[in-house]
Amino acid sequence: MNPEVYKESQIDVDEGLSTIEKTVLTDYKYGFVSKFDADEAPKGLSEDIVRFISARKNEPEWMLEWRLKAYKQWCRMADDEPTWANLKYPPINYQNIIYYSAPKQKMNPKSLDEIDPELRRTFEKLGISMNEQKRLTGVAVDAVIDSISIGTSFKEQLGELGIIFCSMSEAIQEHPELIKKYLSSVVPTTDNYFAALNAAVFSDGSFCYIPKGVRCPMELSTYFRINAENTGQFERTLIVADEGSYVSYLEGCTAPMRDENQLHAAVVELIAMDNAEIKYSTVQNWYPGDKNGVGGIYNFVTKRGICQGVNSKISWTQVETGSAITWKYPSVILKGDNSTGEFYSVAVTNNHQQADTGTKMHHLGKNTKSRIVSKGISAGFSNNSYRGLVHVGKKASNARNFSQCDSLLLGDKCGAHTFPYIEVRNKTALVEHEATTSKIGEDQIFYCNQRGIDTETAVALIVNGFAKEVMNQLPMEFAVEAQKLLAISLEGSVG
Amino acid sequence: MLNIRNLQAGIEGRKILKGINLEIKAGEVHAIMGPNGSGKSTLASTLAGKKSYEVLGGSVDFLGKDLLELSPEARAAEGLFLAFQYPIEIPGLSTTNFIKTAVNEVRKYHGKDPLDAVGFLRMMKEKMALMNIEQSLLSRPLNEGFSGGEKKRNEIFQMAMLEPKLAILDETDSGLDIDAIRIVSNGVNKLRNKDNAVLVVTHYQRLLDYIVPDFVHVLYNGRIVKSGTKELALELEERGYDFIKNEVNVEEGV
Numbered sequence: 099m100n101p102e103v104y105k106e107s108q109i110d111v112d113e114g115l116s117t118i119e120k121t122v123l124t125d126y127k128y129g130f131v132s133k134f135d136a137d138e139a140p141k142g143l144s145e146d147i148v149r150f151i152s153a154r155k156n157e158p159e160w161m162l163e164w165r166l167k168a169y170k171q172w173c174r175m176a177d178d179e180p181t182w183a184n185l186k187y188p189p190i191n192y193q194n195i196i197y198y199s200a201p202k203q204k205m206n207p208k209s210l211d212e213i214d215p216e217l218r219r220t221f222e223k224l225g226i227s228m229n230e231q232k233r234l235t236g237v238a239v240d241a242v243i244d245s246i247s248i249g250t251s252f253k254e255q256l257g258e259l260g261i262i263f264c265s266m267s268e269a270i271q272e273h274p275e276l277i278k279k280y281l282s283s284v285v286p287t288t289d290n291y292f293a294a295l296n297a298a299v300f301s302d303g304s305f306c307y308i309p310k311g312v313r314c315p316m317e318l319s320t321y322f323r324i325n326a327e328n329t330g331q332f333e334r335t336l337i338v339a340d341e342g343s344y345v346s347y348l349e350g351c352t353a354p355m356r357d358e359n360q361l362h363a364a365v366v367e368l369i370a371m372d373n374a375e376i377k378y379s380t381v382q383n384w385y386p387g388d389k390n391g392v393g394g395i396y397n398f399v400t401k402r403g404i405c406q407g408v409n410s411k412i413s414w415t416q417v418e419t420g421s422a423i424t425w426k427y428p429s430v431i432l433k434g435d436n437s438t439g440e441f442y443s444v445a446v447t448n449n450h451q452q453a454d455t456g457t458k459m460h461h462l463g464k465n466t467k468s469r470i471v472s473k474g475i476s477a478g479f480s481n482n483s484y485r486g487l488v489h490v491g492k493k494a495s496n497a498r499n500f501s502q503c504d505s506l507l508l509g510d511k512c513g514a515h516t517f518p519y520i521e522v523r524n525k526t527a528l529v530e531h532e533a534t535t536s537k538i539g540e541d542q543i544f545y546c547n548q549r550g551i552d553t554e555t556a557v558a559l560i561v562n563g564f565a566k567e568v569m570n571q572l573p574m575e576f577a578v579e580a581q582k583l584l585a586i587s588l589e590g591s592v593g
Numbered sequence: 594m595l596n597i598r599n600l601q602a603g604i605e606g607r608k609i610l611k612g613i614n615l616e617i618k619a620g621e622v623h624a625i626m627g628p629n630g631s632g633k634s635t636l637a638s639t640l641a642g643k644k645s646y647e648v649l650g651g652s653v654d655f656l657g658k659d660l661l662e663l664s665p666e667a668r669a670a671e672g673l674f675l676a677f678q679y680p681i682e683i684p685g686l687s688t689t690n691f692i693k694t695a696v697n698e699v700r701k702y703h704g705k706d707p708l709d710a711v712g713f714l715r716m717m718k719e720k721m722a723l724m725n726i727e728q729s730l731l732s733r734p735l736n737e738g739f740s741g742g743e744k745k746r747n748e749i750f751q752m753a754m755l756e757p758k759l760a761i762l763d764e765t766d767s768g769l770d771i772d773a774i775r776i777v778s779n780g781v782n783k784l785r786n787k788d789n790a791v792l793v794v795t796h797y798q799r800l801l802d803y804i805v806p807d808f809v810h811v812l813y814n815g816r817i818v819k820s821g822t823k824e825l826a827l828e829l830e831e832r833g834y835d836f837i838k839n840e841v842n843v844e845e846g847v
């Protein structure tokens with residue numbers, strides 16, 4: 099046998115599904131609550147709360163002004179809460195939410211030993227013990243617990259390359275010129291209702307700057323986690339890739355089990371200069387609510403990247419298994435000539451979850467390309483919608499788009515919907531859209547059963563096969579975890 | 594090993610198997626022949642536990658266990674293997690990963706630790722040589738875009754990997770040219786030993802030139818109407834199924 103082929107197959111097997119076999123969890127695995135002393139704001143939202151947040155974070159005056167302006171805009175947008183998505187939920191009482199909660203914790207620990215043992219246990223339960231992460235994967239983790247970023251590793255190594263990777267709060271203090279220049283340059287504070295809300299009250303998030311010509315040598319990663327009761331989590335992430343640079347960034351999320359619906363409204367902005375590439379991957383498994391649709395996270399996210407420079411590339415990959423409500427359309431503005439935008443998505447809904455997710459590709463520059471691969475998996479009583487816009491501007495000659503939207507149904511009480519919007523203003527554009535809907539067949543499951551594989555594992559295999567094209571886009575370290583998540587989210591959905 | 598007594602089964606309210614009796618001992622090869630629609634695949638699917646088939650009566654003992662009480666995956670883990678007449682495609686799922694999962698699920702059933710990647714690859718390499726199957730096929734998604742011959746070879750390769758006690762081959766020769774039949778039969782013959790058994794289901798005699806049966810049974814209209822040795826297969830080949838039909842119809846006074 100050809101030794102190279104052999105090696106390839108070894109990887110194939112290593113990536114295999116033994117983790118699925120091991121994982122026989124029936125309830126939400128991450129449903130525990132850590133006991134920190136939280137430094138909390140009172141419930142509700144007002145100018146005073148915005149001032150409170152800004153003061154707690156010791157922000158400079160210009161930042162407070164920025165927030166207050168956003169707050170006023172949000173107040174004026176009261177009638178603009180989006181209603182067009184294929185989502186049903188009772189009105190959100192924005193005055194019944196705590197907008198700031200920081201675990202009391204000595205900041206800037208010099209080593210992991212200085213971190214609150216309770217917090218470390220939380221990391222361990224999440225499977226992201228920082229030691230482990232450091233040792234095994236070489237991933238630099240900037241962990242966000244509730245609202246404050248605690249513990250940043252690998253900073254020094256990155257610093258040597260001129261890479262800035264820190265919490266947003268720190269960036270506001272240490273790199274005000276970059277923040278002033280780029281914050282809300284892609285997602286304006288008035289962009290939409292949730293983006294305005296985020297701008298007013300965002301608590302923390304990550305900032306990342308890759309200087310000219312630098313290829314970031316490791317995956318950068320942030321784990322978000324909602325911890326305190328009744329706390330909305332409002333992150334703000336900004337990534338700037340300067341000319342000729344490359345970065346791959348992974349965001350992973352888990353939230354403990356709560357009866358109340360918690361609000362999550364994040365904003366992510368990406369900027370890619372000439373010849374730069376940003377790969378942004380998300381594994382989202384916020385608490386989805388229970389079997390009867392009680393509880394769960396409301397996830398309203400605005401993610402947008404701009405391919406500012408020529409030959410730049412932005413690629414979004416998302417594996418969405420959590421949240422009761424998902425409202426999320428990671429987009430790319432293809433401004434630079436020859437730039438490329440990609441969107442790879444797996445969205446799983448089970449029980450009473452609802453997802454309305456997709457992407458927007460705005461072709462503005464010449465010879466711009468975009469590729470959309472969306473895999474929706476619905477089970478139980480859930481509803482899963484793909485909503486995507488491909489826009490080709492007047493000057494965008496030779497724009498190319500290919501979209502593939504596949505839906506897989508488990509059972510007959512769930513829904514899958516596809517809403518593709520195509521706006522083409524330039525005759526030289528080529529836009530292709532393909533869509534399929536299939537069901538997991540009895541025959542497929544029986545075939546697996548006949549080989550000794552039980553139905554639950556069979557479903558996991560079939561679903562992972564269905565989603566493979568997207569899963570393959572994930573960084574290796576997270577692919578196995580993501581496969582496991584797909585299996586867990588669909589447990590009990592068949593048979 | 595397998596003892597079927599008066600098995601009756603149907604689908605969608607229609608009775609198809611009308612009382613099957615069959616005993617298979619370790620080390621034996623049995624062939625079931627019969628015209629299209631006589632119930633051969635129904636028998637195979639019923640034994641393997643396909644949900645849509647309803648057992649209406651009778652019993653099946655497999656290695657001392659009540660087969661009909663076991664889930665399909667438990668039947669497989671106990672050593673019953675069905676090479677499908679129409680193997681199913683699972684898009685995106687690599688054949689290797691599928692087989693690895695199967696092997697380890699069966700090991701789990703028997704309280705054994707899963708094979709790690711190295712152990713699994715060693716086993717796979719060994720069986721690949723035995724079955725004359727190439728790596729590239731196994732890296733592809735399960736049965737997706739496989740030719741008829743590739744699908745059937747893949748079935749027999751899975752059989753080699755799972756080392757069943759009883760293998761039921763449902764029309765494994767259908768759609769294959771003579772070279773492919775030879776390869777597949779060779780594979781099956783290499784796996785035969787005194788502790789396992791094979792039930793070959795086929796419409797045509799030619800497969801039995803390669804997998805030589807100890808016993809041949811003719812299934813007609815949901816019943817085994819005639820049993821004999823391999824000469825019976827030759828006789829069927831020569832005279833066609835009509836002579837059986839006529840015999841049966843005369844007996845039943847039709």
Ligand SMILES: Nc1ncnc2c1ncn2[C@@H]1O[C@H](COP(=O)(O)OP(=O)(O)O)[C@@H](O)[C@H]1O
Pocket residue numbers: 604605609627628629630631632633634635636
């Ligand atoms: N899924 C099904 N639904 C309804 N009838 C079926 C189904 N499968 C098989 N049958 C019927 O059962 C009878 C036996 O079929 P089968 O077991 O496939 O025969 P064989 O394998 O001997 O050709 C045929 O009359 C066939 O039409």
Ligand SMILES: [Mg+2]
Pocket residue numbers: 633634635678764
């Ligand atoms: Mg048949």
